[in-house]
Amino acid sequence: MSKPTPTGAGGNRPSAPLLSVTKNAVRGDVPQVLVLAALPLLAGAALPWVLLRPNRLAPGEYLRLPPALLALMLVLALLPLLAARFLPRLTWLAAGLAVVAVFWVVGLQTRCALVGQAEFARASAAAGVWLSGLGALIAVYGAGLLLVGRQKLLAWAWVPAVLALVWAGHLSGWSVLVEARNEGPRWVQELAQHLRLVGTALGLSTLIGVPLAVWAAGRERVAVAVLGLANAIQTLPSLALLGLLIAPLSALSNAFPALRAAGISGIGVAPALTAMTLYALLPILRNGVVALRGVPAGAVDAARGMGMTGRQIFWRVQVPLALPVWLTGIRQAAVLLVGVASVAALIGAGGLGTYIFKGLQSAAADLILLGAVPAALLAIGVDAALRGLEVWLGRRFGRVG
Amino acid sequence: MIELQGLEKRYGDSFAVRDLNLVFAEGELTALLGPSGCGKTTTLRMINRLIEPTGGRVLLRGQDTHTLKPETLRRGIGYVIQQIGLFPHLNVAQNVATVPDLLGRPARDTERRVDELLDLVGLSPAEYRFKKPAELSGGQAQRVGVARALAADPPVLLMDEPFGALDPLARDKLQDAFRDIQRRLKKTVIMVTHDIDEALRLADRIALMNAGELAQFGTPDDLIHRPASDFVRQFLGEDAALRQLAGRRAADFAHPGDPAGLPTVDAQLDARSALGIMLREGADALAVTQAGESIGILRWSDLQTIPMQPPISIRDEVT
Numbered sequence: 001m002s003k004p005t006p007t008g009a010g011g012n013r014p015s016a017p018l019l020s021v022t023k024n025a026v027r028g029d030v031p032q033v034l035v036l037a038a039l040p041l042l043a044g045a046a047l048p049w050v051l052l053r054p055n056r057l058a059p060g061e062y063l064r065l066p067p068a069l070l071a072l073m074l075v076l077a078l079l080p081l082l083a084a085r086f087l088p089r090l091t092w093l094a095a096g097l098a099v100v101a102v103f104w105v106v107g108l109q110t111r112c113a114l115v116g117q118a119e120f121a122r123a124s125a126a127a128g129v130w131l132s133g134l135g136a137l138i139a140v141y142g143a144g145l146l147l148v149g150r151q152k153l154l155a156w157a158w159v160p161a162v163l164a165l166v167w168a169g170h171l172s173g174w175s176v177l178v179e180a181r182n183e184g185p186r187w188v189q190e191l192a193q194h195l196r197l198v199g200t201a202l203g204l205s206t207l208i209g210v211p212l213a214v215w216a217a218g219r220e221r222v223a224v225a226v227l228g229l230a231n232a233i234q235t236l237p238s239l240a241l242l243g244l245l246i247a248p249l250s251a252l253s254n255a256f257p258a259l260r261a262a263g264i265s266g267i268g269v270a271p272a273l274t275a276m277t278l279y280a281l282l283p284i285l286r287n288g289v290v291a292l293r294g295v296p297a298g299a300v301d302a303a304r305g306m307g308m309t310g311r312q313i314f315w316r317v318q319v320p321l322a323l324p325v326w327l328t329g330i331r332q333a334a335v336l337l338v339g340v341a342s343v344a345a346l347i348g349a350g351g352l353g354t355y356i357f358k359g360l361q362s363a364a365a366d367l368i369l370l371g372a373v374p375a376a377l378l379a380i381g382v383d384a385a386l387r388g389l390e391v392w393l394g395r396r397f398g399r400v401g
Numbered sequence: 402m403i404e405l406q407g408l409e410k411r412y413g414d415s416f417a418v419r420d421l422n423l424v425f426a427e428g429e430l431t432a433l434l435g436p437s438g439c440g441k442t443t444t445l446r447m448i449n450r451l452i453e454p455t456g457g458r459v460l461l462r463g464q465d466t467h468t469l470k471p472e473t474l475r476r477g478i479g480y481v482i483q484q485i486g487l488f489p490h491l492n493v494a495q496n497v498a499t500v501p502d503l504l505g506r507p508a509r510d511t512e513r514r515v516d517e518l519l520d521l522v523g524l525s526p527a528e529y530r531f532k533k534p535a536e537l538s539g540g541q542a543q544r545v546g547v548a549r550a551l552a553a554d555p556p557v558l559l560m561d562e563p564f565g566a567l568d569p570l571a572r573d574k575l576q577d578a579f580r581d582i583q584r585r586l587k588k589t590v591i592m593v594t595h596d597i598d599e600a601l602r603l604a605d606r607i608a609l610m611n612a613g614e615l616a617q618f619g620t621p622d623d624l625i626h627r628p629a630s631d632f633v634r635q636f637l638g639e640d641a642a643l644r645q646l647a648g649r650r651a652a653d654f655a656h657p658g659d660p661a662g663l664p665t666v667d668a669q670l671d672a673r674s675a676l677g678i679m680l681r682e683g684a685d686a687l688a689v690t691q692a693g694e695s696i697g698i699l700r701w702s703d704l705q706t707i708p709m710q711p712p713i714s715i716r717d718e719v720t
Contacts, residue, residue, distance in 0.1 A: 296489065298482060299486055299489065301451075301482055305449060305480035306503070306550075307472045308503065309472050317488060320490045321489065
């Protein structure tokens, strides 16, 4: 078989010098990145910021920023650029201020717009907000490049400030948060359901995939068969896989009343979990096989020659050396699952996808955002957390650090 | 110490090793020498049962190794391999402590033992204890490999082309260092090599193998001066005597005598170069000097008999 290659951050030490070269190149380009950030910020300030509608479905009118706020946003658009030129150490502060200002102005403008309006009126963020927000985040990214080591955390200083704004109710007029307030506990439930789906499917596929990878790693034919099957499953679109499972699972639950009693049927959680588990198998299997095969043969031979038993070799040598690459596969599976879980709402499995589809059906953009933004943040968060774990393990096992 | 009786390894119809009878004497270094595919590595791996023989026996101090559990057998035998085989996820001290840990020795004793061994192989414990294998040069890593094999103080050491992956300079230094260690510890060492110079330099005895069978077993002198067959002579090459000299220092051959009027050579110079100087100068004797002082003279005729136990050379610096 053609050798499967691990994707993502494995142990590719040779590329390290190359990477630092690019890093230096980027560092030299910081002003350009900040110019790139200033353009959407400037354009965004001039565009409408609020869409005011009498209810969440009706057409509405676009509102622009008043002159004072327009001037503020224009100044903040240029501030990171100026800071980078004259006070590079405070660039992070200028960029962070831009992000916080976007949120603050959104809160202010949506609340102002709603004054004197009926209860069902909605004030949504319009193009200016999204463009300015994009620009501000690019500025934060550019400012982050100027920071080294621990200082990099300063580039995240805007997060607690924005959270404080939300917490204090400053953004309570923004339509997305109005929907969130209306949904309230139900939204929390769907989020929990989303996490449950991802967690369960990840757990199941790890339980199946890890032993399968161990078994396949030493057996060429098994590896070809197992990886081929997992590959085939992966090529099916997730929606199609969910659909394909409806028929056999309905048949099963009809044939065996015990299964139906256990809650297994053609739609709902059972087919969703089945599909998600199958989906997540490929990255776990592939990286597992590659990682175990990548364990240096010399280390295993030496371990055997020094009198380690098969079990000791597995736990003391193979597992620690395979773990970093393997975890990359589990991380990829987790990120994949956050996405597939959103689709699972279509067959009644719940999760954040519920809001996306509800919003699509009723053409309510705020509802879509209520599902899509947390799902995206969840994927990013899961990715970052597991990546951190990989780096830590990589440092602990094997790599110089 | 170790005896191979009619040892055989067959794969289907072909023999990797056939009817091998050998006795490895206690405290001696025996080189298993031969071209690739001659069965030398298979033989080595049958001794610690990494490969199970299809016939014959291996006796370790009179005991058939087949009666032992393979893991128990292997924990009592040091093992060094060519790719070094250090565990990349463990630091130097943890690597060296592998077998003592497997044997359940107390951690404190092992810790002391690790430091002792690192000293022995010429690595300062304070500097190297916590380094990861990736931070070591090839020579340093193989020193750790040797220390690891010696950690549980096994009477027997099996080495599979231990210096094969090193560059020539590091290999020379490590061979010297290992010769000193072996002279001090007197382990029963069996070393697989295809490098004739290495075998001539380190081995007390050489078992030369060809196509799974023993071609000749004897001291380096036996093989050079009394080859049992054309194969032995061809394998060692017509310059075998010179290669043997290359592994010795001029000082090893020096005898008391009058150095007056003779060309001088440094005591640390290898004996082959000394011979070259004789040829160039047209002299049949040289004055051997150390730090400017004459320590004796080296005659042409001295070079025909290789001294068995050259004195311990000066401690080598770390490669």
